[in-house]
Amino acid sequence: LRDLGEPAEILVEDNARLANLIGRGIADRGFVSDQVASLRHASDALREASFDAIILDLGLPDGDALAWLSAERGRADFPPVMILTARDALGDRIAGLDAGADDYLIKPVEIDELAARLRALLRRPGNRSAPVIRIGDLQFDTATRVVRRCGAAIELSRRETDLLELLMRRAGAVVHRDAIVDALYHFN
Numbered sequence: 001l002r003d004l005g006e007p008a009e010i011l012v013e014d015n016a017r018l019a020n021l022i023g024r025g026i027a028d029r030g031f032v033s034d035q036v037a038s039l040r041h042a043s044d045a046l047r048e049a050s051f052d053a054i055i056l057d058l059g060l061p062d063g064d065a066l067a068w069l070s071a072e073r074g075r076a077d078f079p080p081v082m083i084l085t086a087r088d089a090l091g092d093r094i095a096g097l098d099a100g101a102d103d104y105l106i107k108p109v110e111i112d113e114l115a116a117r118l119r120a121l122l123r124r125p126g127n128r129s130a131p132v133i134r135i136g137d138l139q140f141d142t143a144t145r146v147v148r149r150c151g152a153a154i155e156l157s158r159r160e161t162d163l164l165e166l167l168m169r170r171a172g173a174v175v176h177r178d179a180i181v182d183a184l185y186h187f188n
Contacts, residue, residue, distance in 0.1 A: 008050070008169060009033045009118065012042045012065075013057045013084075018107075022055070022084075025111035027182060031118060034173075038062045043072070048173045051079050053121055055114075058085040058096070066099040073100035080121045084109060133168045140168055159184055 009026070013019040014037040023033045033055070036042050039062050042054070058065045065083075072078055080102040085092070088106045096104045102124070103117050133140045137150045145161055147154045156164065166183050167175060 009053045009055055010042060010045050010051045011035045011055045012037075012039070012060065013055070014038065014060050015057075022111070022114070026115055026118065029111065029115035031115065032179065032183065039065060039068045042068075045173070046072070046075075046078075049170050050077070053079050053118055054081045055118075056081055056083050056085075056101070058083060058087055058092075066095060069096075069099045069101065080124065082114075082117060082121060084114070133165070135168055135171050138168070140165055 009031055011019055011023055011033045013022065013035065016037065019035045019037070023035055026033060034045055034049070034051070036045055037060075039060055042056075045051075046054075056065055056069065069081060073081075081100060082103040082105060083096045083101045084105045084107060085096075086107045087093075087096075093104045102121055105114060105117065133142065139148050140146075140161075141148075142165065147156055147161065147164060162184055163180065166180065
């Protein structure tokens with residue numbers, strides 16, 4: 001697990017039990033995920049926070065996930081998408097990739113493979129989160145780990161810096177205690 005700049009994914013899965021299993025599995029492999037059960041909630045989450053990737057189920061209760069993906073894909077800050085679905089026909093895989101998915105996995109999936117494919121997605125060039133996160137007059141350079149307010153450097157401990165990064169990456173959203181504890185105290 002990286003200190004706290006671990007990759008943050010949004011997992012769009014309406015089966016709560018499966019979402020929890022996948023979330024725990026990828027957390028054990030260095031990822032943090034927010035879980036939502038509908039396309040509407042996914043759109044809301046993407047407006048509220050920045051994510052490094054999306055894991056998208058196709059069988060969602062509130063609409064056509066491929067149409068949603070095609071429509072959302074045009075946003076400049078849209079992260080890479082991995083479709084994770086039970087739809088295994090060749091035509092489904094082609095449609096998913098043509099709709100804008102960067103990868104396509106069929107359920108059931110081995111968590112190690114899912115994590116490896118997420119790492120591969122994040123290594124690809126293209127849209128990435130900005131190296132400097134800015135909120136008001138506060139800025140955090142994720143590469144150098146330097147925090148500045150009004151241009152002046154602020155000295156923080158490693159753990160304080162990690163917490164600040166987590167909160168800045170999730171600005172405007174509630175960050176649950178468990179996510180903070182996992183991010184700050186979870187050991188690889």
